[in-house]
Amino acid sequence: GIQVEQSPPDLILQEGANSTLRCNFSDSVNNLQWFHQNPWGQLINLFYIPSGTKQNGRLSATTVATERYSLLYISSSQTTDSGVYFCAPRMDSSYKLIFGSGTRLLVRP
Amino acid sequence: DGGITQSPKYLFRKEGQNVTLSCEQNLNHDAMYWYRQDPGQGLRLIYYSQIVNDFQKGDIAEGYSVSREKKESFPLTVTSAQKNPTAFYLCASSIGGNIQYFGAGTRLSVL
Numbered sequence: 001g002i003q004v005e006q007s008p009p010d011l012i013l014q015e016g017a018n019s020t021l022r023c024n025f026s027d028s029v030n031n032l033q034w035f036h037q038n039p040w041g042q043l044i045n046l047f048y049i050p051s052g053t054k055q056n057g058r059l060s061a062t063t064v065a066t067e068r069y070s071l072l073y074i075s076s077s078q079t080t081d082s083g084v085y086f087c088a089p090r091m092d093s094s095y096k097l098i099f100g101s102g103t104r105l106l107v108r109p
Numbered sequence: 110d111g112g113i114t115q116s117p118k119y120l121f122r123k124e125g126q127n128v129t130l131s132c133e134q135n136l137n138h139d140a141m142y143w144y145r146q147d148p149g150q151g152l153r154l155i156y157y158s159q160i161v162n163d164f165q166k167g168d169i170a171e172g173y174s175v176s177r178e179k180k181e182s183f184p185l186t187v188t189s190a191q192k193n194p195t196a197f198y199l200c201a202s203s204i205g206g207n208i209q210y211f212g213a214g215t216r217l218s219v220l
Contacts, residue, residue, distance in 0.1 A: 031207075033208065041216075045211075086151060086152070095142075095157055095205075095206045096167065097209060099152040101150060101151045
């Protein structure tokens with residue numbers, strides 16, 4: 001099955017810093033979602049991005065499906081950005097999302 | 110408010126007991142999913158249902174059962190055959206294969 005690798009596994013930032021999270025996947029995908037899991041476990045949708053670039057405030061994401069990767073950019077990080085970020089591609093002709101192991105982000109004040 | 114409601118938030122299971130986790134959605138979504146998350150890991154798919162009265166096994170279905178009698182509801186039963194049930198369980202729904210939205214989860218522990 002499809003393999004999903006996220007990097008880095010852990011990241012510590014000072015408030016105000018920028019960061020880039022990467023998601024590599026091993027097969028062609030139909031779409032891809034980025035999530036933020038807060039400390040209470042809630043999964044929050046960030047982006048639905050099968051290809052191209054999208055922006056939402058301080059966050060933006062880019063997926064290059066032909067090269068099998070997606071990037072999540074966080075600018076001017078805040079302590080509330082702390083948590084785990086997951087990418088989850090969906091394979092062609094399937095409803096299943098395949099989750100990576102996540103990037104654990106800690107933003108210090 | 111439209112959304113996905115999971116209950117209970119916390120659940121304890123005794124040895125040999127079956128327990129049922131509830132998932133209800135009022136988003137009029139046709140597809141629903143159950144995922145399991147172990148500490149420090151990503152989510153793994155247990156079961157999913159694309160339409161009422163139909164469901165498919167995911168990657169880790171052994172020891173679990175589901176039903177889909179109503180569009181709004183997709184309960185998950187953790188049976189006594191599941192020998193390591195302690196985990197965080199998340200329910201999701203979507204319109205077709207599009208964006209999946211998640212509930213707040215149920216934490217299951219073994220007494």
